[in-house]
Amino acid sequence: MRRKSSNSGAEAAATGIWPPAAKPAERFREGGKGDLLFLGAVVLLAAFGLVAVYSASSYNAEVQYGDAMFFFKKQLVGFVLGLAAMAAIAFFDYRKLQKFGLPALILSLVLLALVFVPGVGKSNYGATRWIGFGSFTIQPSEIAKYGFILFTAGYFAKDPARLRTFKGILPVLGAGLSICVLIMLEPNMSVTMCVGAIMVGMLFLGGITKKTLAFLCIPVIFLVPALIIAEPYRLKRLSAFMDPWASPQEEGYQLIQSLYALGNGNFFGTGLFRSRQKYRFLPFSESDFILSVIAEETGFIGVLALFFVIGFIVYRGMKIANACENFYGYMLAAGITLAFAVQSCLNALVVSGCIPPTGLPLPLISAGNTSLVVTMAGMGLVYAVSRHNGKRKFIGYTTK
Numbered sequence: 001m002r003r004k005s006s007n008s009g010a011e012a013a014a015t016g017i018w019p020p021a022a023k024p025a026e027r028f029r030e031g032g033k034g035d036l037l038f039l040g041a042v043v044l045l046a047a048f049g050l051v052a053v054y055s056a057s058s059y060n061a062e063v064q065y066g067d068a069m070f071f072f073k074k075q076l077v078g079f080v081l082g083l084a085a086m087a088a089i090a091f092f093d094y095r096k097l098q099k100f101g102l103p104a105l106i107l108s109l110v111l112l113a114l115v116f117v118p119g120v121g122k123s124n125y126g127a128t129r130w131i132g133f134g135s136f137t138i139q140p141s142e143i144a145k146y147g148f149i150l151f152t153a154g155y156f157a158k159d160p161a162r163l164r165t166f167k168g169i170l171p172v173l174g175a176g177l178s179i180c181v182l183i184m185l186e187p188n189m190s191v192t193m194c195v196g197a198i199m200v201g202m203l204f205l206g207g208i209t210k211k212t213l214a215f216l217c218i219p220v221i222f223l224v225p226a227l228i229i230a231e232p233y234r235l236k237r238l239s240a241f242m243d244p245w246a247s248p249q250e251e252g253y254q255l256i257q258s259l260y261a262l263g264n265g266n267f268f269g270t271g272l273f274r275s276r277q278k279y280r281f282l283p284f285s286e287s288d289f290i291l292s293v294i295a296e297e298t299g300f301i302g303v304l305a306l307f308f309v310i311g312f313i314v315y316r317g318m319k320i321a322n323a324c325e326n327f328y329g330y331m332l333a334a335g336i337t338l339a340f341a342v343q344s345c346l347n348a349l350v351v352s353g354c355i356p357p358t359g360l361p362l363p364l365i366s367a368g369n370t371s372l373v374v375t376m377a378g379m380g381l382v383y384a385v386s387r388h389n390g391k392r393k394f395i396g397y398t399t400k
Contacts (some may be wrong), residue, residue: 033387034090034383034384034386034387034389035316035319035320035383035386037312037316038313038316038317038320038379038382038383038386039086039090039379039383041309041312041313041316042086042313042364042376042379042383043083044309045309045310045313045364045365046079046082046083046364046365046372046376047079048306048365049075049079049364049365049366049372050072050075050076050079051272052290052293052294052365053071053072053075053286053290053365053366053367054069054071054072054075055272055273055275055278055293055297056275056278056285056286056290056293056294056367057070057071057072057278057285057286057367058071058072058273058278059278059279059280060278060280060285060286063280071286071367074367074369075367075369075372077369078368078369078372078373079372079376081369081373082372082373082375082376082377083376085373085376085377085380086376086377086379086380086383087380088380089377089380089381089383089384090380090383090384090387091384091387092381092384093384093388094328094329094332094381094384094385094388095326095328095329095388097150097154097332097381098153098154098157098158098328099154100150100154101150101151101152101153101154101155102151102154104146104147104150104151105147105148105150105151105175107143107147108140108143108144108147108148108179109144109178109179109182111131111138111140111143111144112140112141112144112179112182112183113182114131114140115128115129115130115131115140115182115186116128116185117131120132120133122137127186127187127188127359128186129141129186129188137370138370139368139370139371141183141186141188141191141195142191142368142370142371142374142375143370143374144179144182144183144195145191145194145195145198145339145374146336146339146374146377146378147179148175148176148179148195148198148199149198149202149332149335149336149339149378150332151172151175152172152175152176152199152202152331152335153202153328153331153332153335154328155171155172156172156206156327156331157326157327157328157331160206160207160327163203163206163207163208164207164208164209166212166215169203169208169212172199172202172203173199173216176195176196176198176199179195180192180195180196183195188359189358190346190350190358190359190360191360193346193358194339194342194343194346194360196220197342198335198338198339198342200213200216200217200220201335201338201342202331202334202335202338203216205321205331205334205335205338206331244256244259244353253283254282254283254284254289254357255353255357257277257281257282257283257292258277258282258289258292258351258352258353259353260277260281261275261276261277261282261292261293261295261296262292262295262296262351262352264276264277264296265295265296265297265298265299265300265302265303266299266300267299267300267301268298268299268300268301268302269295269296269297269298269299269301269302270296270297270299271297272297272298273297274297275293275296275297276296277292277293277296278293284359286366286367287361287366287367287368288347288350288359288360288361288362288366289351290361290362290365290366290367291303291306291347291348291351291362291365292351294306294365295351307344307348310340310341310344313337313340313379314337314340314341314344317333317334317336317337317340317379317382318333318334318337320333320337320382320383320385320386320389321333321334321337321382321385323386323389324385324388324389325389326388329385329388329389332381332382332385333381333382333385333386336378336379336381336382337382339378340363340364340375340378340379343360343361343362343363344362344363346358346360347360347361347362347363347366348362363375364376
């Protein structure tokens with residue numbers, strides 16, 4: 001209950017305070033506990049990822065490294081670092097990040113460019129997507145997604161009217177296309193599509209006009225087929241998608257093995273840790289195709305429960321964004337939630353054979369420390385927005 005304070009001269013003299021105190025001002029603390037359900041769901045999903053990574057990777061890890069816990073240990077380190085990053089950011093005033101949008105974009109572009117520097121960039125399976133020093137590696141494309149979100153949110157928050165003109169959105173288009181070009185050169189078609197979807201999605205959520213949105217989307221419809229034709233390996237993947245059994249030992253192999261895993265899971269699954277496809281039949285079972293192993297072991301019911309949690313995170317994230325009275329907080333929370341939703345959907349579509357195979361991890365679950373730590377840090381930022389969405393709380397008086 002707010003107490004009343006008197007500052008009349010007589011009362012001040014009677015209490016021995018002279019001269020009279022200045023008129024007291026009320027002090028408030030913004031926000032409160034924030035959306036704990038959102039935070040709990042994120043931690044739960046990441047913790048489940050530890051179990052899934054161990055199950056999917058233990059046999060491969062034993063064969064390749066002589067340690068069945070190899071990938072699990074790496075994922076555990078990422079989980080702990082992710083928790084630390086999420087906890088630190090969760091209690092940070094997200095509004096202070098608004099001025100760091102451009103530096104975040106520049107850092108993202110520099111890291112993406114370093115991939116092509118000999119001795120710094122690391123190649124694997126014909127693609128150069130990592131930078132590293134010794135045994136330490138990071139995947140810049142995972143960082144670039146969030147760097148772009150920080151830049152876009154800060155740029156439009158300075159003047160939301162920029163969303164109403166094509167000239168106003170040009171810097172965002174330029175930033176997004178620059179990131180897409182660098183990622184495409186790695187090559188990494190899947191993350192390029194993800195960044196492109198985030199760019200268009202943030203413009204839509206920000207309130208871009210329908211005319212401008214159509215102007216942006218129509219060229220993309222023609223650009224995607226052109227990019228597929230430009231690279232022979234993409235044409236092979238498209239052919240494998242159309243008819244994987246035409247090349248069951250080559251391009252169609254991975255999708256066929258994924259479909260076997262999905263079918264073998266049936267309704268209730270084979271049981272946790274009892275997948276057959278993880279015994280070196282399904283490539284990348286601990287990373288890009290971990291959902292196939294989860295589906296085999298837990299069945300349709302397990303996948304349904306998994307995507308219920310994913311959907312719950314997306315729902316709460318968008319609810320947090322919608323409740324934010326600060327436009328920067330709205331764009332930030334919506335953009336991060338959108339990135340999580342887009343990547344989750346694309347991974348599920350690939351695993352089930354609905355779109356051509358691409359290398360894209362399932363966020364918070366697939367093996368990969370860069371993705372895990374950055375995603376958990378981003379979710380911490382969404383939670384930070386939720387903490388400032390609450391009503392102001394009275395905490396006392398101060399004298400100005």
